[in-house]
Amino acid sequence: MNLGIRQLETFRLFARTQSVTETARLMRVSQPAVSQTLKELEAQLGFALFVRSNGRTRLTIEANNVLPDVERLFAQMATLRGKAEELKDMRAGALSIASVPSFTARILPTALGAFRAERSQVRLRLEVYTASDVVRQIRQEYCDIGFAFMPLDEAGVAVQPLLRMSMVCLVPVGHPLASKPIITAGDLENETIIVHGAQTTPGFVLRESLRTEVESFQILTTNQSVASLHMVQCGMGIAFAHPLVLPFDPLGQVVAVPYERDVPLTFAMLYSRNRPVSRLVLQFEAILRKSITAFCHELKGKGLTCEVLV
Incomplete structure (x- = not known):
C-alpha cells in the first residue's frame, strides 16, 4: 500500500462535503480529477469509500472507520509544519549546557536570561559538573555545549577559547x-x-x-x-x-x-567534533560574547587582567 497525501486530502475534503463538485472547487481541480483520485484510493485501501443511494452520496462504514485516523494524521502534519517554522526562525528547539560551577555566578546566567528573552520557546537545561565531567558530557553528546578551563586534550571534543584572565x-x-x-x-x-x-x-x-x-x-x-x-x-x-x-x-x-x-588561565566553550554546531548554539554564543565583554570590562575597572577571545 502506497497512500499519497494528495489522495488522503481529497478523501478528507470529500468526507466533509459529500460532494465531488464541492471537493473539486475547494481543491481547485476538475471533477474528473477528484473522481479518479478517489478511485485510486479505493484501490489502494481495498474497499469502497462511498455509496450512492436515492440520489445522495454517503460514506461507507469502512470509510467512517478510517476517517478519524486521516484527521489525526493531518493534525500531526500541521503540528510538524508549525514546529518546523519555529525551528527555522530559532524560536523553539532545545539547548543543553554543562558547566563548571564558577561560570554560573554571573556570565552564564546573564547570557541565558538574554537568550531566553529572545527565544522564549527554547527549552534550556543547565547542569553543573567538575571540569572532567563537563568534558565527558560533551564527548558522549549528553549536552550541546560545555564550559571549562583549558588546557584540554580530549579526542572528539572541540574547544573555542572565550576569555583569558590572570589568577x-x-x-x-x-x-x-x-x-x-x-x-x-x-x-x-x-x-x-x-x-x-x-x-x-x-x-x-x-x-x-x-x-x-x-x-x-x-x-x-x-x-x-x-x-x-x-x-x-x-x-x-x-x-x-x-x-x-x-x-x-x-x-x-x-x-x-x-x-x-x-598566572594566565583561559576559559573555553566545548562542543562535540562529531556533529555540526547548531544555529541555536551560534545564536547563544553571540549573546554570550556580550556577557563576557561586560564582565571583562568590570574586571579591568578593578585593575585586574582580562581579555575577550571571541
Whole structure:
C-alpha cells in the first residue's frame, strides 16, 4: 500500500462535503480529477469509500472507520509544519549546557536570561559538573555545549577559547594585604594559602607557573574555586583563584589583588567534533560574547587582567 497525501486530502475534503463538485472547487481541480483520485484510493485501501443511494452520496462504514485516523494524521502534519517554522526562525528547539560551577555566578546566567528573552520557546537545561565531567558530557553528546578551563586534550571534543584572565590573590577585607596594589611571594610567607588541587586545571597551571613558591607556602587545597572563596570569607587564609568566582561575593567580603607573577588561565566553550554546531548554539554564543565583554570590562575597572577571545 502506497497512500499519497494528495489522495488522503481529497478523501478528507470529500468526507466533509459529500460532494465531488464541492471537493473539486475547494481543491481547485476538475471533477474528473477528484473522481479518479478517489478511485485510486479505493484501490489502494481495498474497499469502497462511498455509496450512492436515492440520489445522495454517503460514506461507507469502512470509510467512517478510517476517517478519524486521516484527521489525526493531518493534525500531526500541521503540528510538524508549525514546529518546523519555529525551528527555522530559532524560536523553539532545545539547548543543553554543562558547566563548571564558577561560570554560573554571573556570565552564564546573564547570557541565558538574554537568550531566553529572545527565544522564549527554547527549552534550556543547565547542569553543573567538575571540569572532567563537563568534558565527558560533551564527548558522549549528553549536552550541546560545555564550559571549562583549558588546557584540554580530549579526542572528539572541540574547544573555542572565550576569555583569558590572570589568577589573583583573594584576601579578606581588613587584612593588611588587602590594600596592596600587588602581592609578592614575600608577602605570603607567614600566611595560610588556599589553592586548587593539582588534579584541577587551575591547580595544574598554578603549580607549573609558581612551582617554587607553591612548594614553600603553608597550603590548604580544594577542588573548587567557589570553595576557596568561601574559605577566604571565613578568614581561613588567602586564596589563589581566578576572577570568575568574584560574583559569589556579593557583600564584598573579599578583595582580589594581582600577584607579582602572571598566572594566565583561559576559559573555553566545548562542543562535540562529531556533529555540526547548531544555529541555536551560534545564536547563544553571540549573546554570550556580550556577557563576557561586560564582565571583562568590570574586571579591568578593578585593575585586574582580562581579555575577550571571541
